[in-house]
Amino acid sequence: xxxxxxxxxxxxxxxxxxxMRYTTGVTFKIVEGEEYLNGTRPAVIIGNHQTELDVLFxxxxxxxxxxVTAKKSLKNVPFLGWFMSLSGTVxxxxxxxxxxxxxxEGAAREMKEHKQSVYIFPEGTRSYAKxxxxxxxxxxxxxxxxxxxxxxxxxxxxxxxxxxxVKDLRFNPGQIRVKVLPPIPTEGLTAADVDTLxxxxxxxxxxxxxxxxxxxxxxxxxxTQDGQARSSAxxxxxxx
Numbered sequence: 001x002x003x004x005x006x007x008x009x010x011x012x013x014x015x016x017x018x019x020m021r022y023t024t025g026v027t028f029k030i031v032e033g034e035e036y037l038n039g040t041r042p043a044v045i046i047g048n049h050q051t052e053l054d055v056l057f058x059x060x061x062x063x064x065x066x067x068v069t070a071k072k073s074l075k076n077v078p079f080l081g082w083f084m085s086l087s088g089t090v091x092x093x094x095x096x097x098x099x100x101x102x103x104x105e106g107a108a109r110e111m112k113e114h115k116q117s118v119y120i121f122p123e124g125t126r127s128y129a130k131x132x133x134x135x136x137x138x139x140x141x142x143x144x145x146x147x148x149x150x151x152x153x154x155x156x157x158x159x160x161x162x163x164x165x166v167k168d169l170r171f172n173p174g175q176i177r178v179k180v181l182p183p184i185p186t187e188g189l190t191a192a193d194v195d196t197l198x199x200x201x202x203x204x205x206x207x208x209x210x211x212x213x214x215x216x217x218x219x220x221x222x223x224t225q226d227g228q229a230r231s232s233a234x235x236x237x238x239x240x
Contacts (some may be wrong), residue, residue: 009089010064017131021119025173026163028060033180036153037063040183042118044145047155048134048205049121053164054157058119061155061178066117069140072099089117092140095161108148115208118144122202132159132213137202142186142194151183152197158212177216179208179232 021027032039037045045066058068072091090107092100110116120141127135145152146215160176182199 007069007073009063009067018059020059025055025068026053026056026176027156027174028057028176028178030061030178033182036183037061037155037178040151040153041065041151042115042148043153044141044148044150044206045117045153046122046141046201047119048155048157048209049123049126050160051126051128051164051166053160054121054126056158057178058177060103061180062119063117065115066119068119103145104140104144104147107144108145111148111150117150117180120144122198124152129159130161130165130167132209134202134206134209136148137198139194140196141199142201145196146189146191146194149187151185151202153183154181154201155179156181156205156208156212159209177212179212181205181208 041063042065045061045063047054049061067089069090069092075089075091090103092103107118112120122137122141123135125135127133142152154176157176157178160174161170163171163172163174163176181204184197186197186229189197
């Protein structure tokens with residue numbers, strides 16, 4: 001994990017971003033807080049996990065000198081596993097808590113020694129949520145942040161079931177808004193604080209998801225009203 005190895009996942013993410021943008025017509029746009037991603041390192045970056053489309057989400061928000069976590073079983077997959085190993089992926093054995101904690105200890109050391117950030121989906125799986133919501137959070141990301149003494153940066157994408165809904169076989173092009181929340185400090189916290197840290201962070205992210213949904217509804221209503229007003233104005237002009 002030296003030098004350019006640490007940029008491998010960032011380079012891959014950026015390449016994927018542009019490839020997917022032009023092949024799917026879907027874009028993720030950071031509308032708030034992008035400076036936190038580029039100005040805070042090392043950090044544990046977390047985000048909500050909705051569908052397979054989040055690979056494109058990562059392509060947009062992934063900062064330099066950052067790696068992801070993955071199931072330990074992927075480490076032995078030809079090419080993918082080799083790439084992930086060389087680029088600093090943190091492999092976790094989720095079936096064995098002790099092994100997972102040891103992996104976090106090693107990751108915490110790497111983060112501090114090399115100023116390497118880590119990205120984690122705290123929900124642990126895709127939610128496929130039709131409404132603005134979050135699954136319960138797993139605590140691994142928060143244990144890691146506390147062990148390393150680094151801040152947590154929450155990243156929230158709005159609910160995009162209107163663009164992709166796997167169950168309803170719906171896929172539309174469009175733009176998905178993303179907000180990066182201010183870093184949450186963990187310096188001085190211990191394992192005893194992890195439960196509270198997890199709960200409070202999830203509450204902030206859930207509030208943001210809900211607020212973004214209300215904003216989308218307001219924007220849609222305003223656009224509809226503007227369109228109706230223009231149509232009415234044209235009709236009046238034609239009558240005159």
